[in-house]
Amino acid sequence: MINYIIQRILAAIPVMGFVALFVFLMLRLTPGDPAAIIAGDTATPEQLERIRDALGLNDPLHVQFITWIGNLLQGDFGTSVISGKPVIELIEARMEPTISLALTTITLSVLIAVPLGVIAAWKHGTLIDRFVMLLSVLGFSIPVFVIGYLMISFFAMQLGWFPVQGFRPIGDGLGEFLHRIALPTFTLTLLYIALIARITRTSMLEILGDDYIRTARAKGLPEARVLTRHALRNCSVPIITVIGIGFALIISGVVVTESVFNLPGLGRLTVDAVLARDYPVIQAVILLASLIYVVVNLLIDIAYVLLDPRIRYS
Amino acid sequence: MTDQTTVAPAAAQPSALSKIREIVFSSPIVFIATAILTVIVLAAIFAPIVSPHDPVRLTPSQRLKPPSEVYWLGTDAFGRDLFSRIVYGGRISLVVGVGAAVFAVIAGLILGLMAGYIRWLDAVLMRMVDGLMAIPNILLAIAIVSLWGAGLWTVLIAITIPEVPRVVRLVRSVVLSAREEPYVEAAIAAGSSTFLIMRRHLLPNTIAPLIIQGTYICASAILVEAILSFLGAGISPETPSWGNIMAEGRIYFQINPGIVLWPGLVVSVAILAINLLGDAVRDALDPRMAKRGIDR
Numbered sequence: 001m002i003n004y005i006i007q008r009i010l011a012a013i014p015v016m017g018f019v020a021l022f023v024f025l026m027l028r029l030t031p032g033d034p035a036a037i038i039a040g041d042t043a044t045p046e047q048l049e050r051i052r053d054a055l056g057l058n059d060p061l062h063v064q065f066i067t068w069i070g071n072l073l074q075g076d077f078g079t080s081v082i083s084g085k086p087v088i089e090l091i092e093a094r095m096e097p098t099i100s101l102a103l104t105t106i107t108l109s110v111l112i113a114v115p116l117g118v119i120a121a122w123k124h125g126t127l128i129d130r131f132v133m134l135l136s137v138l139g140f141s142i143p144v145f146v147i148g149y150l151m152i153s154f155f156a157m158q159l160g161w162f163p164v165q166g167f168r169p170i171g172d173g174l175g176e177f178l179h180r181i182a183l184p185t186f187t188l189t190l191l192y193i194a195l196i197a198r199i200t201r202t203s204m205l206e207i208l209g210d211d212y213i214r215t216a217r218a219k220g221l222p223e224a225r226v227l228t229r230h231a232l233r234n235c236s237v238p239i240i241t242v243i244g245i246g247f248a249l250i251i252s253g254v255v256v257t258e259s260v261f262n263l264p265g266l267g268r269l270t271v272d273a274v275l276a277r278d279y280p281v282i283q284a285v286i287l288l289a290s291l292i293y294v295v296v297n298l299l300i301d302i303a304y305v306l307l308d309p310r311i312r313y314s
Numbered sequence: 315m316t317d318q319t320t321v322a323p324a325a326a327q328p329s330a331l332s333k334i335r336e337i338v339f340s341s342p343i344v345f346i347a348t349a350i351l352t353v354i355v356l357a358a359i360f361a362p363i364v365s366p367h368d369p370v371r372l373t374p375s376q377r378l379k380p381p382s383e384v385y386w387l388g389t390d391a392f393g394r395d396l397f398s399r400i401v402y403g404g405r406i407s408l409v410v411g412v413g414a415a416v417f418a419v420i421a422g423l424i425l426g427l428m429a430g431y432i433r434w435l436d437a438v439l440m441r442m443v444d445g446l447m448a449i450p451n452i453l454l455a456i457a458i459v460s461l462w463g464a465g466l467w468t469v470l471i472a473i474t475i476p477e478v479p480r481v482v483r484l485v486r487s488v489v490l491s492a493r494e495e496p497y498v499e500a501a502i503a504a505g506s507s508t509f510l511i512m513r514r515h516l517l518p519n520t521i522a523p524l525i526i527q528g529t530y531i532c533a534s535a536i537l538v539e540a541i542l543s544f545l546g547a548g549i550s551p552e553t554p555s556w557g558n559i560m561a562e563g564r565i566y567f568q569i570n571p572g573i574v575l576w577p578g579l580v581v582s583v584a585i586l587a588i589n590l591l592g593d594a595v596r597d598a599l600d601p602r603m604a605k606r607g608i609d610r
Contacts, residue, residue, distance in 0.1 A: 015441060017445075021445075022446070026461060027461060137586065140533075140585075140589055141533070141537075141586035141589050142578075143540050143541060143582065143585075146560075146574075149567060149575065150578075248447070248448070252451055255545070259545055271545050273460075279457075279461070286449055290448040293448045294448050
């Protein structure tokens with residue numbers, strides 16, 4: 001098993017390497033002078049020179065790449081072209097709202113979606129099942145920001161239950177924190193519920209037809225125990241896989257949701273960076289998001305072995 | 315050789331038509347979805363006839379008007395007619411949706427066939443695919459748009475690139491299972507060229523899954539275009555798109571929520587209709603896949 005884990009970690013390295021290469025080439029292979037693209041039309045020659053210098057654009061391509069990777073590995077993500085601050089500091093300052101929103105969303109989605117999927121599969125073909133399927137198609141079809149504005153319009157403006165926007169760190173008290181993060185979480189949850197409920201339903205349906213489920217029922221076990229202990233447990237691998245794959249979806253969703261609810265997180269940082277063409281920031285956020293995605297999926301791969309003893313790896 | 319290629323499509327045509335009919339009438343929901351999509355597509359094509367006002371003409375005296383007989387859905391902050399802008403906005407969304415689906419399928423098909431059939435390329439291509447899939451699609455798209463500037467082509471490319479890896483994986487998996495089939499082995503034994511095997515024996519297997527995947531890409535591309543425009547990284551507001559109408563309406567949301575909610579409704583309904591149609595196509599073309607519930 002140790003071998004398997006090491007093998008998986010080694011396999012993740014080329015993936016991250018390609019992400020880095022892609023991000024690197026995206027700026028360098030853009031037609032025209034990258035410095036001018038970043039600085040915009042109003043830049044002075046001194047500003048251009050400063051940007052070229054900051055990004056090392058005067059060196060040959062392979063030297064640039066090696067220096068850049070070297071810096072990344074030492075935690076140096078470059079300097080923001082706009083504020084002149086190290087990118088890593090900007091990112092650190094904006095981590096909390098993003099991580100909070102991602103965690104509350106995943107928690108709430110799993111708590112709602114897994115039971116929904118189980119019930120839909122159990123009551124296969126009934127109204128409940130159709131409702132879950134409808135909900136999941138809706139989740140994939142309505143843009144996150146439309147849901148966000150509907151939430152604001154109904155729960156914040158008409159009912160006045162929640163504030164329209166803003167964020168309070170958890171350090172200011174749990175109540176305040178939850179009150180402010182509730183609407184963004186509800187907004188983002190629908191998409192994630194759609195994803196998880198669908199896969200839970202599908203894998204439960206497959207497993208509920210298996211012989212050992214019939215055996216469990218035949219020996220008179222309560223239905224709830226059959227569903228949770230026998231069936232759901234064996235669905236854990238696909239469900240966890242989809243949570244991992246959905247992680248990229250959540251990062252994208254967080255960017256949009258933060259924008260709607262004016263949360264000072266990484267998403268807002270990225271959008272502001274795009275508007276100001278602050279490429280070092282955009283690049284760092286992409287690298288970070290991809291790294292998180294790769295690590296989460298790596299952990300999930302490792303979790304398979306622990307969750308499902310039937311899976312053996314050499 | 316030549317008469318074979320001309321005969322095959324002619325023989326397939328009536329069955330394709332009846333298949334389409336079968337899909338459209340498979341359930342009332344699918345029929346409604348098709349009808350709605352038809353209306354949206356026709357409205358976009360005939361936008362100059364359908365829309366009662368010029369979508370870009372500024373009428374400062376008519377700012378932020380509520381719905382009336384003159385302005386069916388009201389006006390935006392510049393006094394432009396919201397209904398006309400939504401009708402014209404459909405053009406961008408549909409071009410982006412269909413364009414992204416076509417380009418992603420073509421690129422994914424070529425790369426996927428290569429990955430599935432040429433062993434040494436497989437490892438390299440699949441690492442690249444894994445890498446691309448690790449980058450969240452919205453982040454990748456806004457990075458491309460921020461570098462290349464926000465034109466229609468840039469937006470289209472920015473939306474297409476993140477969709478390609480999934481098509482590559484799909485095609486590759488189809489090819490990998492098909493090449494174990496006896497008829498492919500027979501073709502190899504008979505000395506067919508690699509190109510011929512790909513075209514004759516592997517390509518046909520990929521058509522059904524690709525049509526299905528194409529509809530989902532179309533829906534997803536319309537969604538991402540709306541998100542990009544909404545974040546300010548999309549097509550510039552002089553050309554109305556569903557996303558940038560909403561983006562402009564954001565600051566007036568408390569005064570006239572309709573500027574955000576009407577295009578939001580239209581874009582949601584359009585994507586929903588395409589997704590439902592995609593599910594119906596999947597059920598009709600590949601019942602096995604439907605049973606396993608594998609999609610997206």
